[in-house]
Amino acid sequence: MSSKPAAALEHWIQRFLDYLRYERVSSPHTCKNYQRTLNHFSIEMAEHLPDWQALKPSYIREYISELSFQGLAASSLNLRLSALRSFCRFLLREGVLQSNPADGVQAPKQAKPLPKNMDVDELNQLLDIQDDDPLALRDKAIFELFYASGLRLAELVSLDMVMVDLREQEVRVTGKGNKTRIVPFGKQARDAIKAWIKVRGELAPADESALFVSQRRQRMSPRSVEARLKLWAKIQGLGDNVHPHKLRHSFATHMLESSGDLRAVQELLGHANLSTTQVYTHLDFNHLAEVYDKAHPRAKRKE
Known part of the structure; x- marks a missing residue:
């Protein structure tokens, strides 16, 4: 030049x-x-x-x-x-250009960072709360239900007593778009919720409908749940970088790794689009390769 x-x-x-x-x-x-x-x-x-x-x-x-x-x-x-x-x-x-040539240029899409999930040992460590204090029983029930059902934080704090069926081990959730779905949960979550309900009356007024209530005798706020999870993570030796979304992501990841059923996990998470579930969850390559080998008719590789 x-x-x-x-x-x-x-x-x-x-x-x-x-x-x-x-x-x-x-x-x-x-x-x-x-x-x-x-x-x-x-x-x-x-x-x-x-x-x-x-x-x-x-x-x-x-x-x-x-x-x-x-x-x-x-x-x-x-x-x-x-x-x-x-x-x-x-x-x-300044009048040098008559139009902006950069306006029509699309910026490349940035990859959405996947939230980190916790492994099973870390979750067992978090959930191993050996305390019969009402607040501890409540918190254990919250964490067990989070991991057992993959609920969003807003969905969990919105739960009322009537929305939980302990006999069928199901919870009725109203999620995004005001859509209702039924999500199952396991025995350990059921037992933890039962233990909490036994002492719930010590914190909840008779006319309170919320499943989880605070020391102020009212429905727990999302911020309170986040704070309690951080507190217990530190107590249980996991540091303070644990939040409700990490439990939801761990639920999704572990379910996918075990089942490989993306559609089922989509329903459980309450995602409207399958693409959201695909971004939100990830499988390790060994599991993907195993599923591929079993499912694809031309995937037989040498032993």
Whole structure:
């Protein structure tokens, strides 16, 4: 690239950086990142760009695609694209461009991080609460039901006494979209709920319908449940990075690993779309390979 086009490109980059520093009062960190992106972009696109008026959406797409091919993380690609969009808006304001060529460029989708699940040993450690205090019995019942049913936190605190059938070991839940579903739970959750109901009257007024009540003699709040779970996780030697969603995710993961039945887990979790369950849960490769070997007619591999 000749020195004249290079100077034209650098001139507007400097004007933009001055605008960020003195008019927008952007942080030095932001200015440095934007400068690095724009300098890199102008070098990479040198053969196409005699000046910024020649900038086209295809150049930006090509640039982002090449960075993606090189393995740059989606979050970093989005930051680069954000810098280019801001710069193009500035050039549009200054009359250098007639439209923003970065507006039509789609940012790459960022992978949703999967919540960490707890393994079975960790869950056994958490649920091994040996205490007959009413609050401890209540908390054990909450945690057992969480892991046994995979309920959302909002669903659990919304439970009323009449929604739990101990004989059938089922709970009727009203989830997202006001949709009702029936979710089964196991013997240990049933026993824990029974133990809690025996002492529930020590905390709950006679006219209170909520299954789980606080020391204030009213329905527990989501924040209270989160706080109690963190407390017991520390008491049981698991640290304080345990939250209700981790129990729900552990339920889903363990159910899928044992059954491989994505549709059933979808119903239990109350997901409207199967794609949500696929993102929300994960299987280790060995289990997937085992299911594949058993199910696919042409999957017979050498012993």
